[in-house]
Amino acid sequence: MRVTQGTFSFLPDFTDQQIHEQVQYCIDNDWAVSIEYTDDPHPRNTYWEMWGHPMFDNPDAAAVVYELNECRKVYGSYYIRIIAFDSSPGWESIRLSFIVNRPSEEPGFKLSRTEVKGRNIQYSITPYSSDKPQGSRYK
Amino acid sequence: MENEGQEKESEIVNEVNLKEDFQASGVADILAELDNSLIGLTPVKTRIKETASLLLVDKAREKLGLVNESPTLHMSFSGNPGTGKTTVALKMANLLFRLGYVRKGHLVTVTRDDLVGQYIGHTAPKTKEVLKKAMGGVLFIDEAYYLYRPENERDYGQEAIEILLQVMENNRDDLVVILAGYKDKMDKFFESNPGFRSRIAHHIDFPDYSNNELLEIAEVMVASMNYQFNEESKKAMAEYIKIRKKQPHFANARSIRNAIDRARLRQANRVFNNSEGPIGASFLSQIEDIDIRQSRVFSGGIDK
Numbered sequence: 001m002r003v004t005q006g007t008f009s010f011l012p013d014f015t016d017q018q019i020h021e022q023v024q025y026c027i028d029n030d031w032a033v034s035i036e037y038t039d040d041p042h043p044r045n046t047y048w049e050m051w052g053h054p055m056f057d058n059p060d061a062a063a064v065v066y067e068l069n070e071c072r073k074v075y076g077s078y079y080i081r082i083i084a085f086d087s088s089p090g091w092e093s094i095r096l097s098f099i100v101n102r103p104s105e106e107p108g109f110k111l112s113r114t115e116v117k118g119r120n121i122q123y124s125i126t127p128y129s130s131d132k133p134q135g136s137r138y139k
Numbered sequence: 140m141e142n143e144g145q146e147k148e149s150e151i152v153n154e155v156n157l158k159e160d161f162q163a164s165g166v167a168d169i170l171a172e173l174d175n176s177l178i179g180l181t182p183v184k185t186r187i188k189e190t191a192s193l194l195l196v197d198k199a200r201e202k203l204g205l206v207n208e209s210p211t212l213h214m215s216f217s218g219n220p221g222t223g224k225t226t227v228a229l230k231m232a233n234l235l236f237r238l239g240y241v242r243k244g245h246l247v248t249v250t251r252d253d254l255v256g257q258y259i260g261h262t263a264p265k266t267k268e269v270l271k272k273a274m275g276g277v278l279f280i281d282e283a284y285y286l287y288r289p290e291n292e293r294d295y296g297q298e299a300i301e302i303l304l305q306v307m308e309n310n311r312d313d314l315v316v317i318l319a320g321y322k323d324k325m326d327k328f329f330e331s332n333p334g335f336r337s338r339i340a341h342h343i344d345f346p347d348y349s350n351n352e353l354l355e356i357a358e359v360m361v362a363s364m365n366y367q368f369n370e371e372s373k374k375a376m377a378e379y380i381k382i383r384k385k386q387p388h389f390a391n392a393r394s395i396r397n398a399i400d401r402a403r404l405r406q407a408n409r410v411f412n413n414s415e416g417p418i419g420a421s422f423l424s425q426i427e428d429i430d431i432r433q434s435r436v437f438s439g440g441i442d443k
Contacts, residue, residue, distance in 0.1 A: 057272060058271050059245055059276070060313070062314075066310065
């Protein structure tokens, strides 16, 4: 099951050239671009690990694509996303976030139903991959 | 630059007009500016013009489908201090931008301190940070030979060199590196780092300025600060240049700039002490020969 989230989630995965152009758009808007990775695809997993520092002072998107490829060398089998922060309102808010790398196999989610008081049903989802401990989920 | 793959196919045409390309790229303006704003440096200007036409022709060939590999643009500028290496690098960045070889055309100037870290594991991130900042533009490494310190085998400079070489090779489309420094030290640096020599296509030598060129430079500088020479002060400046040139630590145009700054200081002092009543703009901007002749250079000393 293909995990989708963030901006452009309905589009096919971007090529590096397309990533470059999207990132350049962010930089031209003075947004700070950073790279994050995780091996826990749960939709409520908001805070991913950050790769390096947020890139505040690179005028060209080639720097981000370069770092992305460095990140892929280490975490090529993880989910990697690019996020762009806009600090112009006076606080840092995410303007744009999109997935740029995903595991070759995505096992999807398990849906479990629990019957609670008054025959109500509580639903919860668990990624199948999170059965394994962190770090050994995607190979 | 966008959608390069797609454009290449649709853009292949049967003929190109080099003159039109030349006009459209705005390169002519930069070359003219180079001619007008820099005095002397004829061999440098010739080399830059040659490089510019080569790059223009390369772009044209690409349009006609005569695909050639993207050319190596890394350069080395060697010459004595104050011969205009940084100024030319700035113009070069602009030129490459106009020709479409770099995307942003900004110049990032660094020295050893900005690239080499102070402890193990500090150098690589530091160098990469600088390289990332320069991507899309030109990285200017001043006094590049200090990166390599053979006398200390644990020096971290070697690490910076390796990263530099790697990025210069793999990200050739993303940034252009210009190394600069004194001629003899640069030659030695290239001898001990053959990897650099082979990755740099253009070696440009900056000659020292002649006395007349230095005087011309002095006049331009004075004019740009809204001051002026008269006949006597011009003669004094010419003599100053002649003597100063023979003294140690002579740094071409930079020494001239410093001399002018000191002359302005003396001029201000003179004007302040001698002025009674209202004075006009011409009096305030006139540099007299006494302002120059008071320099220690004339009495055998050295202006630093």
